[in-house]
Amino acid sequence: MTRLVMYQCWFRHIQSGEIMFKNAFDMYYDGFRSMVVGRTLWKLIFIKLFIMFAILKVFFFPNFLATNFDTDVERADHVLNNLTQPGSENH
Amino acid sequence: MIEQIDLTMVSWARATFALTAMYHWIFVPLTLGLSFICAFFESIYVKTGDESWKKLTRFWMTLFGINFAIGVATGIILEFEFGTNWSNYSWMVGDIFGVPLAIEGLLAFFLEATFFAVMFFGWNRVSKKAHLFSTWMVAIGSNLSAVWILVANGWMQNPVGMKFNPDLARFEMVDFWAILSSPVAISHFVHVTSAAFLYASLFVVAVSSWFLLKKRHLKFAKRSLTVACTFGLFASLFVAFTGDEHAYHTANVQPMKLAAMEGLYDGEAPAGLVAAGLLNFSKQPGDDQDSFIFEVKIPMVLSLLANRDINSFVPGINDLVYGNTAENIMGVEEKMVRGKLAVTGLGNYKAAKKSGDQLAAGKALTLFEENSDYLGYGYLDYAEQAVPYVPLIFYSFRVMVGLGTFFILLFLVYLYLLYKDQLEKQALLLKLGVSSFLLGLVAHEAGWIVTEVGRQPWAIQDLLPVTIARSNLDAGTVQVTFFMFLLLFTALLIAELKIMAKQISIGPEGD
Numbered sequence: 001m002t003r004l005v006m007y008q009c010w011f012r013h014i015q016s017g018e019i020m021f022k023n024a025f026d027m028y029y030d031g032f033r034s035m036v037v038g039r040t041l042w043k044l045i046f047i048k049l050f051i052m053f054a055i056l057k058v059f060f061f062p063n064f065l066a067t068n069f070d071t072d073v074e075r076a077d078h079v080l081n082n083l084t085q086p087g088s089e090n091h
Numbered sequence: 092m093i094e095q096i097d098l099t100m101v102s103w104a105r106a107t108f109a110l111t112a113m114y115h116w117i118f119v120p121l122t123l124g125l126s127f128i129c130a131f132f133e134s135i136y137v138k139t140g141d142e143s144w145k146k147l148t149r150f151w152m153t154l155f156g157i158n159f160a161i162g163v164a165t166g167i168i169l170e171f172e173f174g175t176n177w178s179n180y181s182w183m184v185g186d187i188f189g190v191p192l193a194i195e196g197l198l199a200f201f202l203e204a205t206f207f208a209v210m211f212f213g214w215n216r217v218s219k220k221a222h223l224f225s226t227w228m229v230a231i232g233s234n235l236s237a238v239w240i241l242v243a244n245g246w247m248q249n250p251v252g253m254k255f256n257p258d259l260a261r262f263e264m265v266d267f268w269a270i271l272s273s274p275v276a277i278s279h280f281v282h283v284t285s286a287a288f289l290y291a292s293l294f295v296v297a298v299s300s301w302f303l304l305k306k307r308h309l310k311f312a313k314r315s316l317t318v319a320c321t322f323g324l325f326a327s328l329f330v331a332f333t334g335d336e337h338a339y340h341t342a343n344v345q346p347m348k349l350a351a352m353e354g355l356y357d358g359e360a361p362a363g364l365v366a367a368g369l370l371n372f373s374k375q376p377g378d379d380q381d382s383f384i385f386e387v388k389i390p391m392v393l394s395l396l397a398n399r400d401i402n403s404f405v406p407g408i409n410d411l412v413y414g415n416t417a418e419n420i421m422g423v424e425e426k427m428v429r430g431k432l433a434v435t436g437l438g439n440y441k442a443a444k445k446s447g448d449q450l451a452a453g454k455a456l457t458l459f460e461e462n463s464d465y466l467g468y469g470y471l472d473y474a475e476q477a478v479p480y481v482p483l484i485f486y487s488f489r490v491m492v493g494l495g496t497f498f499i500l501l502f503l504v505y506l507y508l509l510y511k512d513q514l515e516k517q518a519l520l521l522k523l524g525v526s527s528f529l530l531g532l533v534a535h536e537a538g539w540i541v542t543e544v545g546r547q548p549w550a551i552q553d554l555l556p557v558t559i560a561r562s563n564l565d566a567g568t569v570q571v572t573f574f575m576f577l578l579l580f581t582a583l584l585i586a587e588l589k590i591m592a593k594q595i596s597i598g599p600e601g602d
């Protein structure tokens with residue numbers, strides 16, 4: 001009997017969780033569908049992110065230490081060189 | 092040393108960073124401040140149950156959303172620049188900045204993203220109180236996420252709670268609480284966020300004034316103005332108070348910046364505050380020329396602001412550069428000697444470790460540690476290099492303070508005329524109100540110029556000059572990205588302003 005009550009409580013708990021999840025999903029779904037100015041803004045955000053990550057980051061902003069050195073030891077050594085012999089590694 | 096370094100690259104990298112940061116900062120303070128203004132509007136709606144307040148809230152919330160969306164990711168470019176143009180700096184501060192920025196990312200994602208959706212999509216799905224709670228959480232979350240980046244910036248002004256690791260060439264965090272609770276970081280945060288509240292209030296003033304000038308949505312505009320001007324007045328008074336606190340800490344940890352802000356070359360006791368003045372641009376540290384062609388000074392006030400003592404000594408640029416034994420101030424030349432010893436110690440330590448000579452490594456490490464507080468000075472060639480560009484800092488500071496004072500008066504006049512129900516008849520004042528938003532932006536950017544240019548030549552105060560913080564790149568590479576950004580940001584700004592202007596012109600009826 002106790003086990004049956006426990007199962008019922010567990011079932012209700014899962015059910016309420018599902019309802020909450022469905023409500024949250026519906027909120028996002030309907031919210032995105034009914035956007036007016038938001039659609040333009042999302043387009044703008046995606047264009048910006050594309051420019052930043054697919055063009056700027058790839059072609060213009062490589063991480064200097066990550067691309068020129070393979071290990072952290074080499075990177076630390078490079079920075080230490082700059083600190084102890086500034087100007088010696090100008091490219 | 093300095094001659095060997097390509098200063099042009101540093102200048103272009105700094106210009107690119109300044110351009111990106113200034114563009115980014117058009118949107119950030121509006122997000123910080125407008126989120127609270129929306130929360131105030133919605134609180135009134137929930138309290139009164141008046142549907143017109145709901146309509147008003149939704150209009151400003153839409154503008155908040157547009158600003159948030161167009162500001163998204165503009166800060167990411169700054170992180171790209173760290174890795175590309177400022178790789179030495181990035182490497183050295185990675186351990187310090189990693190934690191605050193990771194917390195910022197998590198806060199921004201979980202707090203803002205979750206409650207942001209409820210705020211925009213949940214009007215008819217959750218209870219009034221639950222919706223209001225979400226709006227407040229967006230406001231608090233946005234401002235909390237700003238804590239971390241400002242703490243990081245505060246650390247650059249006053250590096251505390253860390254130790255330099257000579258094996259890894261990194262500043263490592265030893266006391267997170269010291270970094271978080273640094274008075275410089277705290278005063279920096281409260282000053283910047285309160286200035287953001289002021290800026291957002293000016294945005295509401297500008298848009299509402301435009302409606303009044305156009306004789307549209309009069310009741311809506313007056314209600315918006317009443318809340319925004321009240322908030323703006325408190326914010327602007329708080330900005331003045333926190334600005335004073337910030338200047339006090341600056342006097343303690345960055346006396347050169349304060350001297351540049353005041354155009355003060357020879358220290359004084361008591362020192363007066365320059366209310367207005369015309370700088371002598373040819374004045375250089377150590378020469379006999381007058382600092383000012385014309386000046387209006389308020390006696391003793393600078394001593395009071397800097398040291399909380401009207402008779403105290405405030406050091407000038409010459410005292411800080413050449414030293415002042417009477418006031419126990421070590422000059423830059425002496426610091427340079429100590430700094431060069433630190434650099435030598437670090438170099439010897441590296442060489443000794445490489446050759447496996449533990450005894451020599453120990454001696455070199457001791458030499459480094461005894462002088463490491465002056466490390467940055469070891470990279471200067473002459474003492475005057477420690478002086479930032481005085482005219483830019485002096486005038487930027489006065490633009491910021493002057494506009495801040497003007498905003499207090501503007502909010503007071505607006506509130507008085509709103510109380511008297513005479514505001515819509517004051518066309519000239521309303522036009523001034525419309526332009527006040529642009530003035531707010533100017534004040535903000537001027538404040539950042541004082542903070543960042545005033546710290547020069549340092550990337551990290553006293554420890555790392557920008558000439559060492561940068562990457563080993565050609566100037567040409569950085570020039571390309573500067574002009575590319577200039578074009579990109581201009582295009583984006585035009586597109587974004589069009590969206591904002593369109594939404595404003597539709598007005599609250601368009602919701």
